[in-house]
Amino acid sequence: MSADPRFAPIDRDTPVGFELAPIFKKAAIQLMGSRLWGRFNPNHWDPVYAAETGLDAPIQTGEMSSAYLAEMCVNHLGAAMFRNARMVCKYVASTRAEEVIVCRGVVSEKTPKGGGYRFKIDIWCENEAGEKKTVGWAEADVGV
Amino acid sequence: MNATDALKPMSPIQVAQTRAFIDGLEQGSQTYWDMVEIGDELSREIELTPELVILYADGVEDYNPWYEGWRMNTWRIPGESPFGGAIVPPLLVSHFVLSVQFDHTKPFAIGSIHTFHDSEILEPIPVGSTVRITTVATDKYEKRGRRYVRHEVTVTDTASGTLYFRETRDILSL
Numbered sequence: 001m002s003a004d005p006r007f008a009p010i011d012r013d014t015p016v017g018f019e020l021a022p023i024f025k026k027a028a029i030q031l032m033g034s035r036l037w038g039r040f041n042p043n044h045w046d047p048v049y050a051a052e053t054g055l056d057a058p059i060q061t062g063e064m065s066s067a068y069l070a071e072m073c074v075n076h077l078g079a080a081m082f083r084n085a086r087m088v089c090k091y092v093a094s095t096r097a098e099e100v101i102v103c104r105g106v107v108s109e110k111t112p113k114g115g116g117y118r119f120k121i122d123i124w125c126e127n128e129a130g131e132k133k134t135v136g137w138a139e140a141d142v143g144v
Numbered sequence: 145m146n147a148t149d150a151l152k153p154m155s156p157i158q159v160a161q162t163r164a165f166i167d168g169l170e171q172g173s174q175t176y177w178d179m180v181e182i183g184d185e186l187s188r189e190i191e192l193t194p195e196l197v198i199l200y201a202d203g204v205e206d207y208n209p210w211y212e213g214w215r216m217n218t219w220r221i222p223g224e225s226p227f228g229g230a231i232v233p234p235l236l237v238s239h240f241v242l243s244v245q246f247d248h249t250k251p252f253a254i255g256s257i258h259t260f261h262d263s264e265i266l267e268p269i270p271v272g273s274t275v276r277i278t279t280v281a282t283d284k285y286e287k288r289g290r291r292y293v294r295h296e297v298t299v300t301d302t303a304s305g306t307l308y309f310r311e312t313r314d315i316l317s318l
Contacts, residue, residue, distance in 0.1 A: 011317060015312075025204070025205060029151040029152050029205070030152065031203050031205070034199075034203050035199075036196075036199040036200055036203055036239075037203045037204075037239075039251070040169070040252050041169075041256070042166045042169065043257070043291065044199065045165060046153060046162065047147060047148060047150045048146050048147065049166055051145070051146040053318070056162055057151075058151070059257075061258065062257075062259070063235070063242075063258060064204050066203040066235050066238070066261065067200075067206065067239075068204060069270040070234045070235045071204070071206045071208070071233075073234075074208060074233075074234065078226065078228065079225075079226035079268075081234050081265065082227070082234060082265060082267075082268040083218060083265070083266075083267055083268060084266060085265040086221075086262070086264050086265065087234065087235065087262065087263050088261070088262045088263070089260070089261055089263075090259065090260045091257075091258065091259050091260065096150070097151050109221045112225050129235070
């Protein structure tokens, strides 16, 4: 897996404090309003409706930022992110249309478990000004 | 001044079509707070077809090949992942919980906002599986003047009974 630049595995030697490689995404209105994502709720894609509900711009569904963070975690945890894993996210601020989002993560805990470790990773999304939009953490078993 | 076409180019007929679509969504819509009673249980099955998985992943620009049970030119394929064939992204089923906890037989409670999830990804889900998503409303609460509805969620395989996914999630209601 390490030959694929998509992946940078967290393994049993990865230390607390390890920073995951960030990923960038743009809150593109065409994706925010696609049928499978936000089309059912015009807050996610229509400026007029968003303004009527007190928003200064359409906002992305929170689940899109969760999906971004999951992608970053899979980049580092691989198969471990699909079995006995956990991901907790709180949407603390809205992601507005056209914003560029950066997903970041830092290993915060490493607890011995079986023959390996259970890793806890603080994860978050922020805009280019550093304003946090989504905060949370992920856990996964590595080498267990 | 906000305009429907402020963020993407639209002709007058596209703007009119968009306004008509939104007017239709608002017909008969209630707030989510009023739609839900604690203890309400809703459940639906969904087949996680290769095309559905691609639509989900493309919307968030996640091009991991493990999720590809469909590819342009070849179309449906078994795919490859560490678990054998193609699997669904870790939080895909979380996205479809919305279509269960919001009673799909009633107009959608537009204006609601998802604020929190605590998701346990228990087993990989093969692309092509049919799963049953069950939601139970466990709490309605107010915090700093805002109204929230909490649900507990399970996702199981309809054929094998495997419990794939569990989640607690909150929705902020108008």
